[in-house]
Amino acid sequence: MSGTRHCRFSLSASLALAIGMMAALGHAADKPSLRPEVSKPLQEAQTALQAKDYATALAKIDEAGKIAKLTPYERYIISRLQAVSATGAGDLETALAAYESALASSQMTDAEKLQAYDAAAKIAYAEKKYEKASEYIGEYRRLGGTSAQTLALLPQALYLSNDFAGAQKELVALIAELEKAGQTPTEVQLQLLLSCANKLGDSAGYLPALQKLAQYYPKETYWKDLILRTAGKPGFSEQLMLDVYRLMKATGALDKADDFMEAAQYALKAGFPGEADQYVKLGYERGLLGQGEDADRHRQLRDTVARKIKEDQKQLAEGEKAAAALATGDALVATGLNYVGYQQYDKGISLMRRGIDKGGLKRADDARLHLGYALMLAGKPAEAGELFKSVSGDDGSADLARLWMLVRIPT
Secondary structure, three states, X not given: XXXXXXXXXXXXXXXXXXXHHOOOOOOOOOOOOOOHHHHHHHHHHHHHHHOOOHHHHHHHHHHHXXXXXXXXXXXXHHHHHHHHHHXXXXXXXXXXXXXXXXXXXXXXXXXXXXXXXXXXXXXXXXXXXXXXXXXXXXXXXXXXXXXHHHHHHHHHHHHHOOOHHHHHHHHHHHHHHHHHOOOOOOHHHHHHXXXXXXXXXXXXXXXXXXXXXXXXXOOHHXXXXXXXXXXXXXXXXXXXXXXXXXXXXXXXXXXXXHHHHHHHHHHHHHOOHHHHHXXXXXXXXXXXXXXXXXXXXXXXXXXXXXXXXXXXXXXXXXXXXXXXXXXXOHHHHHHHHHHHHOOOHHHHHHHHXXXXXXXXXOOHHHHHHHHHHHHHHOOOHHHHHHHHHOOOOOOXXXXXXXXXXXXXXXX
């Protein structure tokens, strides 16, 4: 990741900061005095600096620096003026060296150091001296610096100096602070956190970072990666694969012909031809089905789905009665979910609730997950959220429920 991409400050701002921190060259009561032969060229340098004549300012500062037997205070003032002038002239290497010299001086107060570290950190970052930038920002923070712009550079500088663990630690803390304050982390910050986890081989850290990206910046690519990685976790149940495709459909992450084909086939296998029809139709609408060398296979699936729908429609009412007569609620939940596939949400949700209330369910977490899914489709995300919170299965159902809580379905 390039430094340019993450560097959001302006060096003109650093120059303004440097000019603001520059002490007057007069004789303050608590400071040593400048000898006349040193003061004269420095006064001329200050006049040139105020006129933005940086070349003249640097020449006068150089003249002062050549005077014999400079005192520590004289060297300090020379360094400060040189830092400001070199920044203005665009000579960042000289500016950074001057700041380092000034910061090493016993003449600099903590308040002055705070501003100097701020400016030096930004210059070091611009010069791609990321380790120095990290060090200076750390000192700036230690001294009480609070500029969000400056502190936000720290994880970037750590990352670019290959300290991925340090960058990850800083990003986790920074993002937590932003969220606590009700602010949204930037996409770049979250991408950087994701990259840190990837560089470190930290799969436990990768998924939460990807989850935040999908939550705050719900792009199809983030969602597909998140869903597929969730489905790829050890112990994820094959019985939840249709739920994987449901989530992909809701987030726009279905983007291949095979995705639509497999989703429809899983729906048919589960006994939901109405839902299978949705995947087939969407695949055709997007121009992914009915094209290419598999076009005949796509048409065969479409015909199969149409035939299954006709058969199913004839049996729906009888199936509902049979499900209601059973001692356990599994069949009612399945029947209700079938109605949801036909977009008959109210009827389907009512049957699913009755099934869950009846009890005796073989997979109670799945039933709650599916009812939450139905409520989402019906435009009732608050009710769905309560159901998703109750899903606790360790077979992947709880993971999918948590992802559904991040989904925004247009109503």
